[in-house]
Amino acid sequence: MFHVGGARSALFNWALAQQQPEGRFVLRIEDTDAARNKPEWTEGIISALAWLGISEADPHFEGPYFQSAYADEHIRTAERLYSGGQAYYCACTRDQVAERRGNPHLGYDGFCRDRGLEPGPGRALRFRVPDGGPTVVEDRIRGRVEFEHDNIEDFVIARADGSPLFVLANVVDDVEMGVNEVIRGEEHLSNTPKQQLLWEALGQTPPVWAPLPVIVNEKRQKLSKRRDKVALESYQDEGYLPEAMVNYLMLLGWSPGEDREIMPWEQMQPLFDISDVNSSSAFFDEKKLRAFNGEYIRALDADDFVERCRPYLAPDRAPWPASNFDEKAFRAVAPLAQSRIAVLGEIVPNVDFLFLDEPVFDEKSWNKAMKPGVGEEMLSASLERFGDPGQVWEAEALKTALEEVGQAQGLKLGKAQAPVRVAVTGRTVGLPLFESLELLGRDRVRARLEAALERLRADQAREQADAPAE
């Protein structure tokens, strides 16, 4: 599963990488265990990135990398820091530290700092944070952020079993890969001075940091996998277009500074500047994403639209019998649906009546359209009218016909069409009716009108039976 927050970071990185001929987008999977144990997990990220247009085939793309690729170097670096005196072994347990400090929330107290402990069982390696003075982080989004060393505890860089911690592994990887610009979530900001200290201890020039403000939910909390809908895959599945997703994500915390917000990647990418990114957190507004997606869908040309709908019409997903699908009918109706759907998945309920053996009646729609009197009158009258062999079976003529049927009942077309629509499609809302009738053909339309009429009469009979006898 790929997180929308990760997707935004990736896009920002990607835009920057593409702005320079030599630019690289390095994808590093920072979760060592997951990367090692769940290859499908990283494959998911790769395919989600490819969906967004960040392809492994592109020369700007590098990765994925796993920390395990540099595992030996992690260990060597830890040893080097120890022998250089920049790190020391510590035998304290968490409980011991908490007891000494009287508060479990207070950090490490430096108990073993000058004990000169040798490596040994139960001894973790801690980084010796320099005395006094601040570490200044140059942050491309906020400017300078200062951290007093007094507030940074001597943090552990290697566990008692010798395995490196994230901070160390991360820095070693960055050094190895020549990373000079780090764009990632703001949750890492307080980790950054530690990393910078490590870079300096290793005699390296630290990279430029760009901790992106987090993406939040409606309650202004950082999006969480448990609580919020964050998986890019689920948006893809519902029928969001990657172009729309990219466009929307880029606008979260950044603005191209022009009046238009809908802008293709090619146009947006050169405009992007990481230092223009906002420093405050942004709410992921699915409604706005939907609106963007609708616009992108409408901008598709007819054939492209049909092809993009294809996955939702496939036998494994569509609710109708596969053999009922009629390519010609779908192509005829697709343009009518195109302006009516905001995500591709919605194509199905719009066209299902064409391919289902019988329409699926929406209960609310039925009750609304089949009001006493109007429903039955309209159904039987139009059944008769459509049975007239002289009736031309073409949208315009059908419209005229139904108008006349309605008039005879004293109904305007708006009211008159409702029972017919529900009888034929199952719902009160949907594609333009007369085009639908034309495509369905006289026989199927008449059969459905008849079936609805039967159902309606059965309803009424039941109601009468249920009514208390006078």
Added chain:
RNA sequence: GCCCCCAUCGUCUAGUGGCCUAGGACGCCGCCCUUUCAAGGCGGUAACGCCGGUUCGAAUCCGGUUGGGGGUACCA
């Protein structure tokens, strides 16, 4: 608790001392169009958290305050 970050319409943002009686986009609300629903057109609603400074002048600079958020592991 401690450290750090943030603060303009409901939301995403424009805005870097006068062009701001604060602009755009999404949403929302009207009206028009209309066979339903959309789409489209037109119009509307709505914000500089608060208090002090600095300045001829502050959404923009400074201080404080309040409110949000993140971090604080031998997690990543």
